[in-house]
Amino acid sequence: MSDAAANTTAFQETPEYRHELLSGPRTKALLIGIAGFVAYGVIGGALVSLGQADVQQFMIAYLVGFLFWVSMSLGSLFFQSIHYVTGGRWGILMRRPMEAHMRTWAFGFVLFLPVIGMMFAGKSSIYWWAGHHPGEHEHAATEGKKEEEKAAHKEAAEGSWHRKNVTKPNLEIDEDRKVAEYLNPVFTAVRGVLYFLIVGGAMFWILSNAMKAENSPDEEAGRIARNRQKYAGTVGIVIFALMMAFISTDWIMSLEKTFASSMFPVIVFDNAAIITYASGMLTLLYLKEKKHPHFENLFPPTEQIHLGSMLLAFTLAWTYFNFSQFMLIWIGNLPEEIPYYLRRTTNGWQYYAIIMTVFHFFVPFMLLLFRHVKSDPKVLRWVCIGLLIVCFTDVFWWINPTFIHENFSVYWLMDIAAWFGVGGVWIWYYLGQLAKRPLLPTRELYILEAYNHGH
Amino acid sequence: MATGVLAHDGHHSSAPPHVEPLPVAIGGQHSMGSVCDAIGDIATCVKPHPKNWYIVFGIGFTLAAGFLVAVTYLLTYGTGVWGINVPTAWGFAIINFVWWIGIGHAGTLISAILLLLHQRWRTSINRFAEAMTIFAVMCAGVFPLLHMGRPWLAYWLFPFPNNFAMYPQFRSPLAWDVFAVTTYGTVSVIFWYVGLIPDFGVLRDSAPTKIQRWAYGMLSLGWRGSAYHWRRYEKVYLILAGISTPLVFSVHSIVSFDFAVSIVPLWHATIFPPFFVIGAIFSGFAMVLFLALPLRKWYGLEDFITDWHIDNCAKVMLGTGMLVSYGYFCEVWMAWYSHSLYEADTTWQRLFGPYGWSYWTLIFCNFIAPQVLWYRPWRLNPYILFVVCVIVLIGMWFERYVIVITLTREYMPSMWGRYAPTVWDWLLYIGTFGIFFTFFMLFVRYVPMISITEMRELLPKSAGGQDGHSIAEGPP
Numbered sequence: 001m002s003d004a005a006a007n008t009t010a011f012q013e014t015p016e017y018r019h020e021l022l023s024g025p026r027t028k029a030l031l032i033g034i035a036g037f038v039a040y041g042v043i044g045g046a047l048v049s050l051g052q053a054d055v056q057q058f059m060i061a062y063l064v065g066f067l068f069w070v071s072m073s074l075g076s077l078f079f080q081s082i083h084y085v086t087g088g089r090w091g092i093l094m095r096r097p098m099e100a101h102m103r104t105w106a107f108g109f110v111l112f113l114p115v116i117g118m119m120f121a122g123k124s125s126i127y128w129w130a131g132h133h134p135g136e137h138e139h140a141a142t143e144g145k146k147e148e149e150k151a152a153h154k155e156a157a158e159g160s161w162h163r164k165n166v167t168k169p170n171l172e173i174d175e176d177r178k179v180a181e182y183l184n185p186v187f188t189a190v191r192g193v194l195y196f197l198i199v200g201g202a203m204f205w206i207l208s209n210a211m212k213a214e215n216s217p218d219e220e221a222g223r224i225a226r227n228r229q230k231y232a233g234t235v236g237i238v239i240f241a242l243m244m245a246f247i248s249t250d251w252i253m254s255l256e257k258t259f260a261s262s263m264f265p266v267i268v269f270d271n272a273a274i275i276t277y278a279s280g281m282l283t284l285l286y287l288k289e290k291k292h293p294h295f296e297n298l299f300p301p302t303e304q305i306h307l308g309s310m311l312l313a314f315t316l317a318w319t320y321f322n323f324s325q326f327m328l329i330w331i332g333n334l335p336e337e338i339p340y341y342l343r344r345t346t347n348g349w350q351y352y353a354i355i356m357t358v359f360h361f362f363v364p365f366m367l368l369l370f371r372h373v374k375s376d377p378k379v380l381r382w383v384c385i386g387l388l389i390v391c392f393t394d395v396f397w398w399i400n401p402t403f404i405h406e407n408f409s410v411y412w413l414m415d416i417a418a419w420f421g422v423g424g425v426w427i428w429y430y431l432g433q434l435a436k437r438p439l440l441p442t443r444e445l446y447i448l449e450a451y452n453h454g455h
Numbered sequence: 456m457a458t459g460v461l462a463h464d465g466h467h468s469s470a471p472p473h474v475e476p477l478p479v480a481i482g483g484q485h486s487m488g489s490v491c492d493a494i495g496d497i498a499t500c501v502k503p504h505p506k507n508w509y510i511v512f513g514i515g516f517t518l519a520a521g522f523l524v525a526v527t528y529l530l531t532y533g534t535g536v537w538g539i540n541v542p543t544a545w546g547f548a549i550i551n552f553v554w555w556i557g558i559g560h561a562g563t564l565i566s567a568i569l570l571l572l573h574q575r576w577r578t579s580i581n582r583f584a585e586a587m588t589i590f591a592v593m594c595a596g597v598f599p600l601l602h603m604g605r606p607w608l609a610y611w612l613f614p615f616p617n618n619f620a621m622y623p624q625f626r627s628p629l630a631w632d633v634f635a636v637t638t639y640g641t642v643s644v645i646f647w648y649v650g651l652i653p654d655f656g657v658l659r660d661s662a663p664t665k666i667q668r669w670a671y672g673m674l675s676l677g678w679r680g681s682a683y684h685w686r687r688y689e690k691v692y693l694i695l696a697g698i699s700t701p702l703v704f705s706v707h708s709i710v711s712f713d714f715a716v717s718i719v720p721l722w723h724a725t726i727f728p729p730f731f732v733i734g735a736i737f738s739g740f741a742m743v744l745f746l747a748l749p750l751r752k753w754y755g756l757e758d759f760i761t762d763w764h765i766d767n768c769a770k771v772m773l774g775t776g777m778l779v780s781y782g783y784f785c786e787v788w789m790a791w792y793s794h795s796l797y798e799a800d801t802t803w804q805r806l807f808g809p810y811g812w813s814y815w816t817l818i819f820c821n822f823i824a825p826q827v828l829w830y831r832p833w834r835l836n837p838y839i840l841f842v843v844c845v846i847v848l849i850g851m852w853f854e855r856y857v858i859v860i861t862l863t864r865e866y867m868p869s870m871w872g873r874y875a876p877t878v879w880d881w882l883l884y885i886g887t888f889g890i891f892f893t894f895f896m897l898f899v900r901y902v903p904m905i906s907i908t909e910m911r912e913l914l915p916k917s918a919g920g921q922d923g924h925s926i927a928e929g930p931p
Contacts, residue, residue, distance in 0.1 A: 173793065173794050173795050173796070174794045174796070175794070177794055178792075178794040181794075182792065237777075238777070241781050242784075245784075245785060245788060249792055258793075260789050260792055260793035260795070260798075261725045261726075261789070262724050262725055262726035262785040262786060262788075262789040263725035263726045263729075264725070265785070266726065266729065320704065320708075320728070320729070321729070324708065324725060324727075324728040324729070325725045327712075327716075328712075328715050328716060328723065328725050328727075329725065331626075331716045332716065332717075332718050332723050333718075334718055334723070336793070336795060
């Protein structure tokens with residue numbers, strides 16, 4: 001046995017060691033979080049008072065930040081469940097980051113409270129249904145028609161054509177019923193709480209069972225718990241899939257009045273998967289960089305390549321899902337759906353779309369295709385950071401173009417500040433959870449050791 | 456900085472790990488020679504073929520004759536002999552096309568994607584799964600070709616220089632289908648054949664008759680098994696796996712576009728591409744097991760197609776079945792959420808309209824029936840598994856039937872109609888089973904249905920060694 005291997009076997013983590021290892025980034029994250037929230041408030045206040053942004057934009061910025069960070073907890077339920085069902089070394093390496101991600105779910109609920117507030121903000125809300133009253137759309141339609149006629153006269157007089165008019169056809173969608181039956185503030189808020197309870201229940205079951213499986217002094221009880229992990233994982237996947245469909249519909253898709261795409265929850269899932277996995281990878285790479293003996297020896301370049309290939313797969317899937325949705329909506333050209341992409345291909349958003357295609361697909365694809373990129377911890381770390389940034393731009397893209405920004409404004413500074421604000425606090429909480437348990441499951445270390453030492 | 460502490464005895468203080476035995480990839484006590492004999496002797500007919508081979512081949516050949524009758528009648532009288540009408544203008548032709556092409560996907564997934572994912576268990580089932588793919592694509596291709604009405608003009612679908620002022624409409628997914636399916640068929644054949652070359656070399660050297668030695672010699676393309684040959688072979692095989700992998704997704708995505716680019720309610724669903732791909736893998740694995748279970752029993756191949764393989768295939772089927780069911784949920788959920796008049800009403804018609812029975816049949820077949828696979832002893836019971844596979848194959852046919860039949864109840868009631876296949880629809884469909892089983896049985900008879908060389912590569916692990924460790928010739 002080599003010296004490194006002997007060290008790995010003999011090394012035992014202490015809680016003090018873990019806390020010391022993680023306390024530095026934890027403090028930094030908290031400071032960044034506080035600075036982010038301060039910046040969010042200052043920039044928001046300044047822009048609103050200067051008339052460069054409105055209160056809605058303030059809410060949007062928070063929603064973007066919230067959705068990005070909470071998707072890490074959701075994504076971890078998926079990965080942990082998949083690991084329990086299918087096995088594999090990647091899941092052993094990723095277990096602690098995923099468990100720590102899951103334990104931030106309750107914190108996510110605290111961050112969700114302002115979103116509930118947005119649902120009850122009436123006409124000021126970013127959710128159109130929050131201030132919708134039955135019969136309103138008929139009145140609005142009549143008014144809209146008058147407005148359209150006026151605009152048409154104006155355009156004819158000016159000899160110009162504005163694309164926005166294309167998005168006001170007579171739709172066969174019953175908005176009143178939609179709001180009465182589903183998208184009303186009370187029901188949506190109650191559902192939101194239920195999602196947290198259901199997902200939280202699944203996470204609690206998985207985490208408590210994992211504790212028994214690893215630490216139970218009774219060998220038989222531990223064996224039963226390990227067998228139960230497969231079932232817990234299966235239930236976790238089913239709950240994750242259903243909740244993802246509802247959450248992405250309620251919190252994101254419902255921002256658009258008529259947009260309904262069955263692919264959208266899948267796109268949200270894939271983004272969450274990339275965010276979660278990249279975050280887990282960054283954790284592992286950090287521990288390796290800090291020369292934690294387990295990660296130095298049991299997370300060699302070959303394992304980095306395997307884990308990096310998973311990121312490549314999710315990046316490819318992102319492209320596949322997004323292209324399919326875009327192409328089908330573009331070619332269908334239906335009045336209910338096409339406004340979603342019309343808004344995202346005009347007023348400068350078309351350049352944003354091109355940039356996203358380049359940096360969310362071509363660049364990571366070309367980088368993650370090569371083994372030497374995946375096997376170099378420094379390069380891989382930058383790829384993961386890059387992916388987190390482009391995933392943020394994706395969340396931004398789902399939400400911001402829905403709202404027309406008449407004047408040039410630096411409103412997006414609020415989104416970035418909120419992202420840092422929520423993110424800093426979230427990472428601080430996450431690292432605190434990570435420090436609570438050994439950074440690799442000691443019971444299964446032998447699998448990694450056996451593989452990496454060629455036995 | 457505080458550091459961790461080293462245990463004095465140099466060992467973990469945690470509880471001893473619970474080590475499960477590795478699954479069995481090759482059963483029995485096999486050597487390099489016995490693997491060759493057990494598989495090669497079937498192809499060279501040293502081992503007599505079981506009675507069931509003749510029965511299946513006989514039935515297949517009879518049905519293939521029925522296929523020829525159906526095609527002849529169709530070409531004589533035109534597509535009016537089918538039950539197609541307006542609004543259901545595609546009818547059985549597209550149902551059967553999608554069903555067959557979907558079945559082929561499991562073969563490519565097993566061969567290419569599982570190879571890239573280093574899944575050892577693919578080795579004993581990839582060969583006949585690839586053959587299944589090729590024959591399934593052949594059967595699939597028949598339907599759009601005949602549905603054209605004038606199949607002799609099929610070459611007009613290709614963009615070739617001509618003086619008719621004819622050019623394919625590249626905005627039509629039907630034109631995309633032409634490229635997708637022909638590419639898929641071509642790559643599948645090349646991939647399959649390249650994988651066969653070393654095995655043909657083995658059979659050339661071991662076949663008992665002169666004709667067989669000559670035929671396998673020709674087919675092995677001068678294979679000598681030298682290091683150079685192996686190096687090139689491994690490289691080409693990996694490249695072909697890389698090319699085939701995107702095809703698993705692209706082909707059925709493009710097939711789904713046939714429906715999804717339209718604006719028909721419930722056809723225009725953005726989730727269709729991945730939903731179709733998963734459905735294809737689901738039905739493909741059902742067909743793999745449908746073929747594998749009898750084959751391993753008739754030819755005594757339990758040492759090569761072990762319970763591990765069967766269990767894994769069943770698990771894939773269960774997983775993909777759940778994903779397909781998620782797709783059914785998403786369709787209904789999104790139709791309700793959108794509160795779109797036409798989406799909601801067409802969904803209602805699909806569930807409770809005159810063809811509602813077909814929807815609930817597919818729910819039973821694709822969602823409820825596969826639930827028995829949660830229980831491991833049932834997954835390993837060949838009879839239960841076989842019945843589930845048949846149910847899934849029927850269910851996946853109904854899935855396409857339900858999609859196509861949507862046309863009978865879309866938009867305005869004045870557009871509504873009904874659809875009933877005629878005897879010629881059925882004969883053509885059943886006839887393709889004849890084509891499939893005739894070719895498949897001939898494949899089983901003359902080609903090694905399990906890769907000899909790849910099974911030999913697995914031997915060191917099965918004999919207790921690891922990659923790169925040699926084992927002695929002869930039973931250990």
